[in-house]
Amino acid sequence: MARTQIPGPAGLPLLGSMLDLKRDSLGTFLSAQREHGDVVRLTAGPPGLRAEIYAVFSAAGAQQVLAADSANFRKDNAFYQEVRESFGNGLLTSQDEDYLRQRRLVQPLFTRKRVDGYAEAVTAETATMTARWGAAPDATVDVMAEMTGLTLRAVARILFGTDVEAAVDVVERCFPVIGEYTLRRGYSPANVPREWPTPANRRAATATSELYDVCDRIIDKRRADGDATAGDDLLSLLAQVESAQDGSLDAAEIRDQVLIFLLAGHETTATSLGFALHLLARHPECQKQAREEVAAVLAGRVPGAADLDALPYLTKVLKEAMRLYPAGPVIGRRAVEAVEIDGFRIPAGADVIVAPWVTHRHPRYWDDAERFDPERFTPEAEKERPRYAWFPFGGGPRACIGQHFSMLESVLALAMILQEYELDAVDLDIPVDTGITLRATGPARCRLRSRR
Structure with missing residues (x-):
């Protein structure tokens, strides 16, 4: 019989765990798992x-929420509502038939061949x-x-082309202004209406208007010039998608998809790439092995999509960074039924x-979990772990429609950086800290040594 008394930290009498979550939400969740299960x-x-x-921390629990019982767990919480109001009703935020229709229309733009x-x-x-x-000052970059x-x-180049x-x-x-505003409202227990002329509301409205305007101008320009069917950038392709079942996307729907792709398509990959580089900079033996693989495969040339499968160690580095x-x-989700x-x-x-x-630090799945070790991601090791012991793409x-693009972009960029610099x-x-995505709250500087 299922237990109804669920353990957890007592917190403060009046505020519960609010201050702990505000100060260090990731550490609070990690401690909760260690202490309560x-x-x-x-x-x-x-x-x-x-x-x-x-909070559900096991791999089996994550699989139940995201996959097996996914219909019972909706994006109805306050955080997603704020993201929806700021960035539109695109694939990240839409639900039910809206989501299914958008996914069917957009999926052909994210096949492996197209993404390559x-x-x-x-x-x-x-x-x-x-x-x-x-020309970096002191040969140092963040x-x-x-x-x-x-x-x-x-x-942006892939979305907007010329x-x-x-x-x-x-x-x-504009993105940082809107992102901070959305985050603050998403985690606040109470918010004033967005229409009230508070300084924060006005700043966010100005940034949102400017961002929407530039997207709308580019979309309108494509349609007025009649070149929506001529380009191969993602915006042109979005303007072309159509099916007998789902129709096509109107201008507002295209803008919503563009904004979600901008949000999800650069911050997430930037996090993976930035930490992969920093981890390699802290582990010279791994950096050396990655560089030797790149040199052997590419021999100094620019990499392409066809090289992705030939760079398995670099892929393991990225998976371990993620x-x-x-x-x-x-x-986050909201349960429909018990x-x-x-x-x-x-x-x-x-x-x-x-x-x-x-879950990525759970001792049941990961030995010495804080240690950086790309060899955790050999094919043999991956087969031995539960499917949802590692789920950076949901x-x-x-699941994230752009995960192949993220891996492609990350591997190619890492390979080119390692060709040029130690x-x-x-x-x-x-x-x-956790915002809409994970973010570094301090510098991540690395000193460069040119290999030319």
Whole structure:
């Protein structure tokens, strides 16, 4: 019989675990698993505004929430609602028939063959970046900041094609404002309406308007010029998608997809790339092995999509970086009906989270879990672990549609960087926090030594 009394930290009498979650949510979840097990109940907030969070940390529990019983776990919580209002009703945030229709229309744009065609945009932007590093002050760069710039320019080039310059400046300026605003509202126990003319609301509205305007102008320009069917960038392809069952996407729907692709397509990959570089800089023996593989496979040439399978060690490095630093460290859902998970009964309407940050460190699946070891991802080792012991791209029917693109972009960029430079870590410990995605809250500087 399922247990209804779910263990968890007592917290403070009036605020529960609110201060712990605000100060260090990832550490709080990690401690909760160590002290209370794989299903934990946390309370946060003052009486009358108190939230209950049911955290599920086992691989089997994550698989149940994201895959086996996914229909019972919806994106109905306050956080997703704020993301939806800020960035539109795209694939990340849509639900039910809206989501199914969008997925059917957009899926053909993310086949492996189609995604492999984006490799040239990635390598061109990476070449520009590594050339610019030659003039870096003190031969030092912050790899997190650099990877954020690289992935933004790469995804913007893939989305907007020749209009990339018109979009990048606006995205760089407006995304942080909207992201911080969305995050603050998403985790607040109470919010004033967005229409109220508070300073925060006005700043966010201005940034949102500017971001929407640049997307709408580019979409309108394509349609007015009649070149929507001529380009091979993602925006042109979105304008072309159509089926007898699902019709096509109107201008507002295209903009929503573009905004979600910008959000999910550059911050997440930047996190994976930045931490992979920093981990290699801290582990010279792994960096040497990765560089030797790159040299043997590429012999100095620019990599392409066809090289991805020939760089298995570099792929293992990325997978291990995503284990330690998953870009989506916590994934939230809301239970429609009561459900049993790992022997505990989760009530209907409960806010439920699964946490790659914790499951990726679970001692049942990972020995010495804080140690960086790419050899955890040999084919043999992967077969021995449960499927959801590692799930940086989520899972189930709502798994990230862009996961092949993320791996392609990351492997190609890492290969080109290792061709040009050796890296030594200047900052050894990088503090992190969870926003819409995982983010470094301090510098991640590396010193460069040119190999030319």
